[in-house]
Amino acid sequence: MSISEQRKLIESIHPFELLSSVTMDSLMRKIDIAYYPKDTLLISKNLPSVAFYIIIKGSVKEIIESEIHTVFSNGDSFDADALIYEKSSSDFIVDEDLICYEIKKEDFLDLLQDKRVQAYFLQDFVSRHQQLKNYATQSELTPFLISRVSDIFLHNACIVDERVSIYDALKKQKELKSSAIIVEKNGSFGIVTDSDLRQKVLLGGIGVVEQIGAIANYNLVSVDINDFLFNALLLMTQKEIKRVVVTKDNEIVGILEQLDLLSYFASHSHLIALKIDRAQKLQDLKEIGDEFKNLIILLRAKGVKVRYITKLISSLNEKIYKKLFDMCVNDELRGSCALIVMGSEGREEQTVKSDQDNALIIKNGVDEKLFVEPMMKLNSYLIELGFPKCSGNVMVSNEVWRRSVASYKSLIDKWAYDMSEDSVQNLSIFMDSKCVAGEDSLHLELKEYLQSNFKARDDVLAHMAKAVLNFETPLGIFSGFVLEREHDNRLDLKKGGIFALVHGIRTLSLENGIGVTNTIERIKELNNIGVIDKTFATELIESFDTLSSIRLGAMLEAKNLDESNYINPKKLEKIQRDLLKDSFKIINKFKKFISFHFHLSMVV
Numbered sequence: 228m229s230i231s232e233q234r235k236l237i238e239s240i241h242p243f244e245l246l247s248s249v250t251m252d253s254l255m256r257k258i259d260i261a262y263y264p265k266d267t268l269l270i271s272k273n274l275p276s277v278a279f280y281i282i283i284k285g286s287v288k289e290i291i292e293s294e295i296h297t298v299f300s301n302g303d304s305f306d307a308d309a310l311i312y313e314k315s316s317s318d319f320i321v322d323e324d325l326i327c328y329e330i331k332k333e334d335f336l337d338l339l340q341d342k343r344v345q346a347y348f349l350q351d352f353v354s355r356h357q358q359l360k361n362y363a364t365q366s367e368l369t370p371f372l373i374s375r376v377s378d379i380f381l382h383n384a385c386i387v388d389e390r391v392s393i394y395d396a397l398k399k400q401k402e403l404k405s406s407a408i409i410v411e412k413n414g415s416f417g418i419v420t421d422s423d424l425r426q427k428v429l430l431g432g433i434g435v436v437e438q439i440g441a442i443a444n445y446n447l448v449s450v451d452i453n454d455f456l457f458n459a460l461l462l463m464t465q466k467e468i469k470r471v472v473v474t475k476d477n478e479i480v481g482i483l484e485q486l487d488l489l490s491y492f493a494s495h496s497h498l499i500a501l502k503i504d505r506a507q508k509l510q511d512l513k514e515i516g517d518e519f520k521n522l523i524i525l526l527r528a529k530g531v532k533v534r535y536i537t538k539l540i541s542s543l544n545e546k547i548y549k550k551l552f553d554m555c556v557n558d559e560l561r562g563s564c565a566l567i568v569m570g571s572e573g574r575e576e577q578t579v580k581s582d583q584d585n586a587l588i589i590k591n592g593v594d595e596k597l598f599v600e601p602m603m604k605l606n607s608y609l610i611e612l613g614f615p616k617c618s619g620n621v622m623v624s625n626e627v628w629r630r631s632v633a634s635y636k637s638l639i640d641k642w643a644y645d646m647s648e649d650s651v652q653n654l655s656i657f658m659d660s661k662c663v664a665g666e667d668s669l670h671l672e673l674k675e676y677l678q679s680n681f682k683a684r685d686d687v688l689a690h691m692a693k694a695v696l697n698f699e700t701p702l703g704i705f706s707g708f709v710l711e712r713e714h715d716n717r718l719d720l721k722k723g724g725i726f727a728l729v730h731g732i733r734t735l736s737l738e739n740g741i742g743v744t745n746t747i748e749r750i751k752e753l754n755n756i757g758v759i760d761k762t763f764a765t766e767l768i769e770s771f772d773t774l775s776s777i778r779l780g781a782m783l784e785a786k787n788l789d790e791s792n793y794i795n796p797k798k799l800e801k802i803q804r805d806l807l808k809d810s811f812k813i814i815n816k817f818k819k820f821i822s823f824h825f826h827l828s829m830v831v
Contacts, residue, residue, distance in 0.1 A: 381481030389440025
């Protein structure tokens with residue numbers, strides 16, 4: 228191996244690429260190449276570490292309490308902790324004849340004088356995991372970073388006095404086509420969003436004749452029109468909000484929506500949402516089809532987290548569902564039913580189109596036959612737009628998923644009683660449901676009924692939770708990947724990791740009456756009420772992000788839907804493999820937590 232090849236290998240290992248050229252030149256002069264035969268003991272409790280090792284060829288096994296914990300191979304490095312803390316709880320033994328680079332202890336500790344290198348090696352799991360992910364997704368963000376708020380489309384600001392009635396404020400909002408109502412009170416400003424109207428007026432019983440100021444939230448978040456878009460994105464992320472008010476010379480000039488911001492991030496593709504809104508016939512929506520995949524590719528290439536991509540795509544898909552609903556259902560019937568999506572779509576975690584999971588809830592007393600033709604039509608339209616048929620026939624075209632509120636309640640009772648495999652699956656997808664068109668109160672009534680059905684029913688919850696153990700995590704005892712020969716030595720990301728996490732969190736949410744459907748939001752709520760601690764919650768979120776990100780890559784490359792969950796770890800970059808291994812370890816930790824929490828060892 229030439230000097231340049233050696234240097235390239237060292238620079239490929241994070242965080243050594245952060246070193247200055249001078250420091251790297253100095254390091255390359257100090258690095259040794261060493262050979263150790265099989266069974267050589269390199270580090271142990273009684274044998275202090277003398278170097279930081281980078282494997283060129285061969286392998287080393289790490290043994291903790293007489294069990295193999297990890298096997299390091301080509302391109303891997305170890306063990307910084309033994310050098311930093313001058314002790315080791317593991318034995319590192321050569322498993323196959325080893326050729327490696329050695330950075331002597333004193334030289335390695337000198338490298339820690341660089342704050343960036345020090346920060347990486349002294350971090351906990353979560354911080355190190357996040358830094359590796361950031362490194363793996365580095366991309367050219369310059370066009371976005373230099374863009375200003377003034378460069379993007381802003382929604383009209385509907386500004387009203389606090390004493391104006393809710394009804395009059397809504398009329399003005401409709402006239403201006405504004406996304407929120409800004410309320411002025413003694414020179415300061417508050418905001419009323421659709422969520423406020425739903426919670427305080429529709430569900431809270433406040434009449435529309437009351438003053439708008441009574442339901443306003445005065446913790447208004449704003450950005451200046453000359454500020455960077457990147458700062459607006461950070462603000463929305465940190466505050467967990469969907470919009471900010473835009474000001475110019477301290478005067479409100481508009482509202483910036485998260486959907487528009489993320490779309491602008493992807494080469495001004497916010498036009499997709501506008502095209503959906505303006506669509507008059509099915510052909511108009513068909514012409515938008517290819518833009519979705521391009522949007523996902525662009526967002527992913529620019530380093531946007533998968534959780535934000537899925538929320539954006541879900542928002543756009545919701546617009547499509549609503550548009551199709553309006554095309555297929557007559558005006559007089561729209562208030563007598565609720566169109567819901569379930570599964571990944573209901574959790575706002577879908578990207579590339581997967582199987583349809585949708586249903587129709589019909590108001591009690593309304594003739595269900597009136598909806599047969601409209602739902603058949605809607606189903607056929609979805610298929611034409613590229614939403615595949617559900618293999619389990621969970622679609623509005625199936626009368627089982629097109630019934631009255633009372634009939635759904637009977638169905639929920641049946642699911643909760645027999646707890647068969649099909650019933651658990653049906654309960655699971657219904658728990659993740661979200662209303663996308665029609666009368667949302669019908670859907671809310673059923674969700675509340677489902678929640679009440681499971682209060683204090685630990686036996687049923689335990690049977691439901693047991694499904695997290697249905698599939699083995701594809702990580703061997705040596706921290707190697709377990710591959711499936713029948714699938715060309717690949718592994719199934721959904722069965723191997725994502726399902727256990729999503730289903731376990733879903734069951735904990737049902738147990739604790741948590742209404743949100745998004746997995747990450749559920750994890751946050753479980754942390755807020757003390758079911759899981761902050762460190763574990765962060766580990767779960769990081770692991771879910773990693774698995775979802777790698778799966779998205781596989782879905783974009785897959786030739787068909789059946790292959791979209793399978794990946795070949797050998798084709799991943801080393802950093803991605805390390806992230807995947809870490810994530811699977813957290814999945815195993817979570818399975819143990821669920822097993823203990825629900826006493827699954829006692830469930831037959």
